[in-house]
Amino acid sequence: MTDDERPTDEPWQNVNDERTWEEDLDNRHSAPHHHENPNFRTLAHDLSADPTDFEGQAVLWDGESFEDPKRKSKGSNAVQGASAAGTRAITMQLVSFYFRYPVKAFMRLRIDYMAVARAINPQIQANAAWTVHQSTLGVLAYAVRTHGWRFIPNQVLPPLLANTSMGIILYTSYLQILQHQYAPAGHSTKRAYPPPPYWATFTAGAAAGAVQSLFAAPLDAISYRFDVNELTKQNGISHEPHLKLAPISFWAYGRRILSEIGLHGVFAGYSLSLAKECLGYGLFFSTFEYVKQQMYYKWLSHYYGHRHRYLHPFGTKPTDPITIIRPHWSLEPMFLLGAGASASFASHAVFYPLNQIQNAHLKQLEFIDRSNALAAAGLKKHSYGWWTRYSHAYEQTYKDCRELAIQNGSWRRWLYKGYLMNTMKSTPSTAAALIVFELVRRKFGEEVGLASIQHDGFEIVL
Template identity: 35%
Template sequence: MTSSFPAIPPLPEGDFFGTGPNDPGASRGQKDKKSNATTGASAAGVRALTARLAAFYFRVPIKAFFRTRVDIGAVLYTTYLQSLALYHDPAATNSKRIYPPPSVASTFAAGFTAGTVQSIFAAPLDALTIRFRTSDLLEQRYRTMWHYAAAKLKDIGTRGAYAGVSITLVKDSLGAGLFFSTFEWIKSQGFYTFVRWYYGVERLSGTQKAAIENQRATDTSSRPVIRPNYMIEPGFLLLAGAGASVLQQVVMHPLTQVQEVHYKRLEGLDRQMASKPSRVQTLELYGQSYRKSLKQCMVHARKAGGWRQWLFADFWRSTLRQVPSTSAGLIVFEVVRRKYGLGSEAARLQMDGYDILLP
């Protein structure tokens, strides 16, 4: 008997039965866009709500509330589902379980695409966030947040709304790519491999072996089955959510530090753009703002004792604030995705002489 955990191999297509695309009885119809939108909106809603609760606990300023809007999160999740169907053919069928599971390259590409689309929608919100002052509302310059948003967007125009979008694009696309690829790898390849290892024939208990022999004796027309503990898969979902959040923050946290430095220059840039410069002058102004931001980042890094110390300052505090909302959102994302999946037959992993019946 070996006690080491095996390396995760590519999962073969011929050892999985049930509602996956390899099952001849499963529907080959294209994913229903309405179900994708419902899945995305549900996951985004839970993530936004949990993030706001965490914001109260950690005393996050009101600016943080802009980015937790449900519609932006729904764009991310829905675009991911649509993109995954393009990069991984089995995902094009609306099945409860995608098998074989998508590769890291496929999920990263789908997440990268979703993050890119999200950044296009989120950039105006970022522009509003960094220009927001609580005193504006307290002094009743704006009646509501909607009044503020409309007035500010009219004031800064399209160019101002998308100023600094290149940093947002890099941050959101890479962050979402790592986010979804980590989540899918842990909850699919990681879960399947762990179940195979944990319920391998050499690790079965005497009771489980006796149950298998009893099934063989009483029903010769079907293969014996064993059922894994029902808490294993939810545990992997939680682990996947936490792991996805941490790896996403590895990219997003340092880029957010740089982004905040650059955004502090945007109000000055707004004043320069008010004179409606030519296209060449506009490009020069934006180029100067990026160069000045880089110099300012170098100053901050030198004061902090190095780039790593500055870029990753308060990393764990920020990450711990993200984990609850991320995990909750991803669990709802997976549950709703399965709810709208086709097929009701339980899925199985084929082992040597018996099957593992997946929940």
């Protein structure tokens, strides 16, 4: 069978053939190919080299215009970050409904915004058999019927907005830092090609984690000292006679805790949080970008560029027409799902063990808080300064962790006990949020043209 007689059900076509029904369905390639455009810049990636080494390679952009793409605006980065953070919150609730109890998302909830609603629900407190009344909407409906609509802005919205804002800061910081680390990522195109190297995404992710940890320090301080029993105490104010006394407002509760612990208490244990956020989100974003791009392009190069070469040899003479290969539409979404799952497992390998250490460190922070409260009341005087107190807390934390490791048999067994199940429950929310993050990023990208990988005799259109 000659090149001109190749069947039309294959994922390629000859550029000299007449238009097929597959071309009519795919409007993405309606622009003239670069082989038909005499002004096109013939720059391509050589598949004979390492297909994952894209540094320094030029880009094949299809279309008539060759102006440099516009740089992304900060507003576009903020919209993308907000979309991913909001999707994370919604997806987490769907997954928690499936597992019948709340689960952590890819970015852990610093403050549980449903804690008060569950604490005042009699069915949940009685451990009754699960019904629809114990779902998120059912629990909220009971809280509103009992305490009125003010329960939502006072008890639910503050922690929900706080958690979502941390996600917006994380994603927006990552996009802003990445475009400074790697110039093509700053262009408002649907696809950053060549893809950013691993070091650029890891550095951007680690820096974004550091920025988020700084803003999240007050939230972490509140979550460490969070006591739902204090929030459920009635404040003695009821504006409707048929409603019960409302719990203490979350706004007032947070302000009271921050005023009690002061600036030193807010940043107590910050070094652990900084190390966890930097390493965790560095692995999180770098793993996602690497699987989504480098591994995807490598697989395309191997599958279409090598495996199909033996089934349908491409033309090798200069006079032979170029064969255009369009990958199947379902391949890239599959790699996106795999990238999200891989990012979840990689990041939790850092988050989970450091969370174990942080939980042990909380006991020392509680002891310091009690000492500070007694000193403020004039019942006790500190024998040494605050720096010595917090330094001694880290020493005692290490002793406690070592004792726990001995009890569990080894450091690894203690640090990663329950890691697999916890990560599996958070993976669906992680993958969904990252997919939306990527789709929104492409939605706001401009139709500059089509990127492609070219070799002798064939071209893979991305």
